[in-house]
Amino acid sequence: MRFSLLFPAAIAACLAGCAGKPQPDGSLKTAFAATMPAGQSLKANDPVALSPAAWMRPRNPTGLAGRDIEVSSLKDIALANKEVVLSFDDGPVPGRTESILATLDEFGVKATFLMVGEMAQAHPAIAKKVVAEGHSVGSHTFSHANLRSVSFDRALAEVSKGANAVAKATDTDASFFRFPYLADNGRLRSLITDHGMVIMDVQIDSKDYFKDSPAVVASRTMAALRHRGSGIILMHDIHRRTASMLPALLTQLKAEGYKVVHLIYKKPAHKPLLVASLD
Numbered sequence: 001m002r003f004s005l006l007f008p009a010a011i012a013a014c015l016a017g018c019a020g021k022p023q024p025d026g027s028l029k030t031a032f033a034a035t036m037p038a039g040q041s042l043k044a045n046d047p048v049a050l051s052p053a054a055w056m057r058p059r060n061p062t063g064l065a066g067r068d069i070e071v072s073s074l075k076d077i078a079l080a081n082k083e084v085v086l087s088f089d090d091g092p093v094p095g096r097t098e099s100i101l102a103t104l105d106e107f108g109v110k111a112t113f114l115m116v117g118e119m120a121q122a123h124p125a126i127a128k129k130v131v132a133e134g135h136s137v138g139s140h141t142f143s144h145a146n147l148r149s150v151s152f153d154r155a156l157a158e159v160s161k162g163a164n165a166v167a168k169a170t171d172t173d174a175s176f177f178r179f180p181y182l183a184d185n186g187r188l189r190s191l192i193t194d195h196g197m198v199i200m201d202v203q204i205d206s207k208d209y210f211k212d213s214p215a216v217v218a219s220r221t222m223a224a225l226r227h228r229g230s231g232i233i234l235m236h237d238i239h240r241r242t243a244s245m246l247p248a249l250l251t252q253l254k255a256e257g258y259k260v261v262h263l264i265y266k267k268p269a270h271k272p273l274l275v276a277s278l279d
Helices: 009-019 096-107 117-122 124-132 152-170 186-194 214-228 240-255
Strands: 065-071 083-089 112-115 136-139 231-236 259-265
Touching: 083 096, 096 124, 096 240, 112 117, 112 124, 112 152, 117 124, 117 152, 124 136, 124 152, 136 152, 136 259, 152 186, 214 231, 214 240, 231 240
Parallel strands: 065 259, 083 112, 083 231, 083 259, 112 136
Antiparallel strands: none
16 A cells, blocks of 8 residues: 655645655665764763573574554553564665564564665565564655755655655555654654654664674663663664674573564554655
């Protein structure tokens, strides 16, 4: 099913004008998250050792899957202690996304994939595989633009075009959304949520965009999770280190009694998703 946003008349008119002009969509990238906005103090090398069990592939990796949560808005994502949501941004990428899917299947858990529109458009078979294996999908704009650094009309076009591209590639609604670089603003957040999309925020940043070893990424993620107790974990299915560290991370989660929650989009009854085309 094709999905996009129907904005109020005035905004739609602006978008229609914007859509009629050539837009710099950017080129395909495999390291969208590598460049973060300046001014953030990120501690890349703060690992906490994993237990030895993390590096032993479990014979029976089941038992990590937790409950399903139907989500119509951000407020529905209410996690209890030791509950996590796995989320992956920026893909799909051949080889890496499939490797992550295989690991998730082995452990019997589901994740949410926030796909960049141009990546889903370039690799529709992988995008469809994500959905076929029972994972939730959303969009991450079309070209991974920093929406704080472009005009409001361009930002809306990026959101809508990205959702359309992911919906077309996956044959399902791209109803979750995450801001690239987590660079949001109140006006965009309000408009996106008012039209039925669920914005995915982040509580645990794996920082897998740093050029660290898989062990450092996994241990850093666990350290942040132990400190907070629960939350949405941000990872990226475009990096080899993420695919490499995921079995250890999931093994450690299971060893410490965490459960992986699956988010399932539920269309809000009072605000049905409306369809429009910017093509």
